[in-house]
Amino acid sequence: IISGATWTSELDGTFTKNFQDDPDLSWQVFASSAGFMRIFPGFRWPSHQEDDVDLYDCRLQPWYIRAANSPKNAIILIDSSGSMRGLRREIARTTVEKIVETFGVDDFFNV
Numbered sequence: 001i002i003s004g005a006t007w008t009s010e011l012d013g014t015f016t017k018n019f020q021d022d023p024d025l026s027w028q029v030f031a032s033s034a035g036f037m038r039i040f041p042g043f044r045w046p047s048h049q050e051d052d053v054d055l056y057d058c059r060l061q062p063w064y065i066r067a068a069n070s071p072k073n074a075i076i077l078i079d080s081s082g083s084m085r086g087l088r089r090e091i092a093r094t095t096v097e098k099i100v101e102t103f104g105v106d107d108f109f110n111v
Contacts, residue, residue: 015040071106
């Protein structure tokens with residue numbers, strides 16, 4: 001993360017130029033696939049206590065997930081023949097449930 005933060009410090013010049021070109025620009029954000037982000041203009045990050053460990057990860061934020069994923073269209077087919085009884089059927093059902101849990105508001109699917 002430290003090397004990524006150092007590498008992205010080059011964005012400060014771009015952020016400044018963007019702001020000079022468009023003063024109505026309120027915020028600029030770079031969110032890394034490593035989980036850190038840069039915000040321009042910067043601000044003091046809130047902390048409740050000095051010894052708190054900040055585990056903020058931009059990749060877990062809804063805005064990052066929506067921006068990083070494209071809408072999906074999916075059809076899920078489940079074998080319902082006699083060979084899919086008992087444990088096999090339960091494994092298939094659990095697998096489909098886990099797949100469906102990954103879909104977002106922009107995704108479409110049918111089972």
